Amino acid sequence: MPKRIFIWDLPTRLFHWLLVLFFAASYGFSKLGNDYIDWHFYSGYGVLTLILFRIIWGVIGTKFALFSQLSLHPKAVWGYAKRLFLKREQSGLPRFAGHNPLGSVMVVFLLLSILIQAVSGLFMDDEIFTTGPYNGSLGSGFDGVMSLLHHNLIDFILWAIGFHIGAALFYKWVKKQDLIKSMVTGYKTGADVENTDGIQHSKWLVALIVALVCCLFVYWLVVLNAPIEEDWY
Ligand code: HEM
Ligand code: HEM
Secondary structure, three states: OOOEOOOOOHHHHHHHHHHHHHHHHHHHHOOOOOOHHHHHHHHHHHHHHHHHHHHEEEHOOHHHOOHHOOOOHHHHHHHHHHHHHHHHOOOOOOOOOOOOHHHHHHHHHHHHHHHHHHHHOOOOOOOOEEEEEOOOOOOOOHHHHHHHHHHHHHHHHHHHHHHHHHHHHHHOOOOOOOHHHHHHEEEEEHHHHHHOOOOOOOOHHHHHHHHHHHHHHHHHHHOOOOOOOOOOO
């Protein structure tokens, strides 16, 4: 009977699949035109809340969710990629119970770029009736930069998500490692985790408190603290 090791806590898994949902909604609503701009904002606030949660969870979460577990050293990333693609080694690849070095780079890119996408949205203006809550608060030059980011970064994010999903399928079909199932169940089996100590529990109560704090913070940010605009009509 192969060992089943508990790697991904419930908060990390919930974060992932909610991010997929909210990101897809935010992107979808942005394409549906101005009638849906409010929904674009709300789902964007959801994305922002989730990313803030994950950043805090990366510092106080369970073992494999910690940022300190990421393997980001260029030597490690290059060495891993070389073995995976150039030598096509099926065995002898270094084992990672959490994210492997290529996965680590992707995690950082996705978290950072999606954070910038959501924050830049706060300064946007649809040039009709609707503006993000901080539009105009730091000057039109700043809004311009944010708008440039909001309109262009999205293409890089979509490409990265494409690679990300492609990589998950590559591991499943070619390397016979079902990382997707692990992101659903939290458990991993096989050589990668044979000699690894799994986590004991999900620290979900701590996660709940952190999630609540993140929700309150974003509510404060986009509603209570949003600069009040002059009523001109
Ligand atoms: C909007 C689309 C998506 C985004 C923004 C996204 C983002 C992320 C992020 C940020 C992580 C790191 C998780 C963490 O440590 O907190 C991750 C991991 C992961 N994602 Fe996604 N993801 C998306 C879609 C998908 C889809 C559709 C699949 C399945 C086909 C998938 C499969 C995985 C897997 C397997 C991992 C764990 C990788 C590993 O074991 O190193 N993702 N994703
Ligand atoms: C990660 C979350 C988000 C994603 C993926 C996203 C994506 C997009 C995309 C792709 C567009 C361009 C649509 C097009 O012209 O085809 C857009 C426009 C826009 N976004 Fe977002 N957005 C996000 C968050 C936000 C947030 C939080 C706000 C405001 C609070 C916001 C405000 C706007 C506005 C006002 C526009 C219209 C700009 C225009 O008409 O030129 N977005 N967004």
